Amino acid sequence: MRKVNTPNMSLTSLTTMHPGCGLSHRSQSYNSISSLEENNFYNTEPVLSIEELRIHLNSCFTCGVSWYEDHVSLDCGECGGYSLERPCPMCEGRCRSQWKRDLTMSHTTGKAKWAGQCGLRSNQSDNTSGTSLSSSSGVEKITSS
Incomplete structure (x- = not known):
């Protein structure tokens, strides 16, 4: 050459x-x-930037609101009435613990999924570490993993 x-x-x-x-x-x-x-050596498909991907993943796949901007839809099962955090659902916030949205499970199931630990119940003999919560249509279901 x-x-x-x-x-x-x-x-x-x-x-x-x-x-x-x-x-x-x-x-x-x-x-x-x-x-x-001119020889089309480059792929012409759009590529998301890291920032665009983060915004997309922090948004509801069902109704499209941005949880990152604290937007929610009250009638959407995937939103579940909260954005990325919510007060502890086990004691209705009395322990002042904040639970975080499980983005992967919320997107996969189309229903709000939360991960956290109740500050009041963790002191009891019943160990609730690794507890996750599923919220859909105002009905809450608690499961331990």
Whole structure:
């Protein structure tokens, strides 16, 4: 490969030897990057930036509101009436613990899923560590993992 530099552009010449071919060599020159673009070397599908992906994942897949901006839909099962955090559902917030939305499970099931620990119940003999909560249509179901 031979490269010739000029003040405003670079000229590259590619030479390939093909012994089985009747021609002794072939060459192709590219005068600019724009000539490469004409050959569609680049994928034209849109790509999400990290910020756009974060915003997308922190939004409701069902109704489209942005939990990141503290928006919710009260009649949406995936929103469950809260954005990314909510007061402890086991004691209705008396322990002042905040539970975080389980984004993966909320998106997968289409219903609000929460992960956290009740500050009042964790002191009792019943160990509730790893407790998650599912909320749908105002009905709450508590499961331990």
